Amino acid sequence: MRSTVFIIGLLIIMGSCKTSLNISDVEAQNIPVASTELSADSSIILMVMPYKLNLESDMSKVISISDEELxxxxxxxxxxxxxADLILQSGVAYCKMNYKNFKPDMSFVNYGGLRSSLPKGQITVGDIYELMPFENTMVLLKVDGETMSEFVSQIASRGGDGVAGIRLRINDDSIGTLLVGGKPIDRSKDFWIVTNDYVAAGGDNMSMLLDRKQFISTGLKIRDVVIDSLNEQFKRGKRIQVELDGRMYYE
Structure with a gap:
């Protein structure tokens, strides 16, 4: 008991003798770090170099040849x-390989998603990365005829985008004539659209696509689909040769 009292008393005395410290002034200065004084770690360079070389090799791989700048x-x-043609072909191939009982009626590539041109001559993997820098995936949407019509109306209102599978005559920024698969659109039927996940989520002012009947994500990146398609054609000796075919025009 006495020892306990002694310890408590000792703590009280120590607390009362504690010195109070107050900050009276603060001095600060910048310590420059010269980049020349930082030496590279050779072990890190050796570890990263194979990946860097592989990446450079992949980006410079020739996957096609174009007769003109696009x-x-x-x-x-x-x-x-x-x-749009490549995406439609890939959508059709995906449905066939996965035993789907349908194929896409049209493809859509938003104009704003294409961020560069393709040069005349050799086309490399790096060129496609510059053209399509986003990590968008290819998706399939089932929509009714009214939604399909509203979707194409939005395309017409902004003067066009990348499409395949349809023929659109634009009149006063609206649909003049719309053919799907070579036939006038039947608004009582359903249609399948192949596009990217950004557009399918309502991006680029395409909110009407949120009112879909079915959604299928292929898990395939749009950019990879384009690269693989061009590369396969190139292996068969086919160059990029594209014509304007009047699939979208003003009255």
Whole structure:
């Protein structure tokens, strides 16, 4: 008991003798770090170098040859036609390989998603990365005829995008004539659209696509689909040769 009292008393005395410290002034200065004084770690360089070389090799791989420079323009262009054709072909191939009982009626590539042109001559993997820098995936949407019509109306209102599978005559920024698969659109039927996940989520003012009947994500990146498609054609000796075919035009 006495020891306990002694310890408590000792703590009280120590607390009362504690010195109070107050900050009276603060001095600060910048300590420069010269980049020349930082030496690279050779072990890190050796570890990273193979990946760097592989990346450079991949980006410089030639996957096709174009007879001319391809630039995105409206209402249609050889570049937007090429991209839309490749996506439609890939969508059809995906449905066939996965035993789907349908195939896409049209493809859509938003004009704003194409961020560069394709040069005349050799086309490399790096060129496609510059053209399509986003990590968008290919998706399939089932929509009714009214939603399909509203979707194409939005395309017409902004003067065109990349499409395949349809023929659109634009009149006063609206649908003049719309053919799907070579036939006038039947608004009582359903249609399948192959596009990217950004657009399918309502991006680029395409909110009407949120009112879909079915959604299928292929898990395939749009950019990879384009690269693989061009590369396969190139292996078969096919160059990029695209024509304007009047799939989208003003009255």
């Amino acid at each position: 630039v995105a323009e409206k209402p249609e262009s050889k570049l937007t036609n090429l991209m």
